[in-house]
Amino acid sequence: MTSTAPHQSILDKPFVLDLFAGPGGLDVAGRALGIPSLGIEWDKSACLTRYAAGLETLHADVSAIRKESFEALPPEINVLAGGPPCQTYSVAGKGAGRKALEEVKEFIKRLMAGDPDEEIDKELKNLSDPRTALVLEPLRYAIQATRSPNRGHRPYDVIVLEQVPAVEALWVRYAEVLQEIGLPDGTKYKVVVDVLDTESYGVPQTRSRAVLIARREGLGEPSLPKPTHRAYEAKEWNRRNGDSTVPAAQPTLCEATVPVPRQRPVDGDDLEHWTSMGDALSEPVGTHPGRRTPFLVRSNYGSSGNPGRRGVRTDRQPATTVTGRISRFVVFEPVGDHHPDIVREGRRFSMNEAGMLQSFPPDYPWSGTAKAQQVGNAVPPLFGAHLLSAALGLPAPAPEVMREPWVPATEEQRAKLRSEGCGSAGDCTARCPRPE
Template sequence: MTSSAHHQPILDNPFVLDLFAGPGGLDVAGQVLDIPSLGIEWDRSACLTRYAAGLDTLHADVSAVRRNSFESLPPEINVLAGGPPCQTYSVAGHGAGRQALDRVKGYIERLMAGEPDEKIDESLKTLPDPRTALVLEPLRYAIQATRSPNREFRPYDVIVLEQVREVEALWLHYAKVLEETGLGGFKYEVVVDVLDTETYGVPQTRSRAVLIARRQGLGKPSLPSPTHFSYEAKEWNRRNGKNGHDQVHQATLYEDTEPQSDEPQATSGKERQAWRSMGDALAGHGRPTPFLVRSNYGSSSNPGRRGVRSDRQPAFTVTGKISRFVVFQHLDEDIVYEGSRFSMNEAGLLQTFPPDYPWSGTAQAQQVGNAVPPLFGAHLLSAALGLPQPGPEALQKPWPPATEDQQAKLRSSGCGAADACTDRCPPPEDQVPPPSSVRPRKKKASAK
């Protein structure tokens, strides 16, 4: 269900707690909507990016904050949001999370039944990959809020979650317990679905399972109305060539190839726009067109979305491998050459970060790929809080960098010192969980 109702804010003073905050996708969305937020992130480099961007941050383990310092969180926080790490659920991973879906549903039931945290934690140690358990943290925070005297035992008013599409089954189970059992005597109304980010103006194909919950009495939640057409790979290939060789030639033929759709064009009183292309997103930032991009990844769980795309198409799903995408520049109808790979600035633009976002630290491609696209996040927060939907231009304005004094203040709050991490921060060796020990079994080739 998508929203078509008149926008009416449901909270006077929303304040977001962003779990697994990464370099700031949801927090940037919050700032665009004038909503304060506090992000919890354990990767040092992502925190450096956040400090440079002027975002309030705790450099910490989400689980450790819940266990040891939940009472120190601002009591006025009333919106819980986040995208737990997806590696064990993503089709790009080894599948430990997907194989453990039923077990994780069981943990949801045990948490709602009030089983002690210590017993739950001990049981979670038996999961093949510890990252699988992180999808439970939003629920554990929501439960902890109702046990906190610092919050006067109040539940969060709104919950907004996103993950890879394979987690939809868990979000549906979240919805079941929030609607039927509730938290602290309060039940929720919940909507869950899988949304495609290109239908919200993000210039890439990226599918995400989304949950929006509102405490009963705040109105029935709805999903954000799509503002753009979806990208259909089969239709594009039918009209523009089915392989990279054809697209090399087609990339120079700027004929009438706007996306077509049989879906209704009216949405919230507006007509849907064509999905945004890579060329549109990168226009004015030094990347010559036309160009082609080749990737063996980025299908967003849909193999039909792999292969080669031109600058007139949306990008493949932006992941931590974005720096490996091969970009070709066209010379003439018979010759192409490999151009420069996407810069972090360009990768950020494909994620809808502002053009001058201050990427910092190491593993910047991983930061970009792990982030929630800010424009998509802004649509989710707007729908959850009853605010007007943002347009792409909201994130195309210059991003004011934090001064050295501001960064020092943010880092003092987030790390415990103005210029360094302290023992409050996760040890470097613990910031990357061990790789999954569960790998999908390969089918043996049959003898013929």
């Protein structure tokens, strides 16, 4: 799958290193844009999905690769990307990361000053949740690149990061030090930071992400991707269609049975209407049979901290944030044509459908265990493609590139990828991370 737009990147040959790569959201985005990538992922099941999808992968701990195997990474990598684990910063978690923001900011300052890694690692162990420190890894990789003989001490040209909105303050701190202080070798970057809504880029889901795009000085001013679709506004929807947050015991499909006209551009903009669940799932594609019947989805999860972005939604609205609990979302369908207001519980979303709500291509080969968690943790590929396009100066991707059924890797290809990623064609080896 490739974008239909002509490719003229600011880099001659972009090559992405995807930290915390998960099941492949950013790598699928890169594939759509014709950009090669290498992902580093700790979770075994996510790696199995990646192998099945045909994605270059190292089954490894990001921190361990930086400390022990950095020189083995391809020296031609020039784009650093990733979304560090968000659990300690997410509003759905206990908030260890949010409480430690000031401490983490101080560690950023010290890293840029060139403080010894051993000293910083020792103090990071005092954080209440070790996952909080993972948000520092992209910066530590950027610094390590300038110290790498294998790379000729060459810094990364472009950095692309995304996380939950609570991490915006850290990305702002990243931006300050990258622009004003520079890496320990003196390399500086031009940086933009903001919180973006994924439905504004055609993803059939409301999901807010703090993003950072940086370009090394001399490569031009970076910019955020321009929205292609209108943002979903719960108040506006409710004003036009009635309150969609109906009692759990008696959901109604009244609003779902009334076609919602495409909104016309406002104030001279030419943005498309946001993509609904129905837009994403109604038509058969690949092995997906299609969901032509109107439906409601009930969820109390995935609000990105905004109560107006959760609750009960119809197939004419985007999904709430897809999380690891997507398999628990309850779907209601009408009992019959003559009683559209009377509903019963229908079939829940399949993993294929859950992936499509994340903008993964149909028939993406979800593998291993905890598939719903893999889906929920992933970067939406269409959103990722917009981030990479903006970072590299490429035209915005067409949504159609994510709607073609994914062709999985052959058994021979999977064995080769696993041999490279785990050290054996058939199983994990001692070099793979231990589950504990």
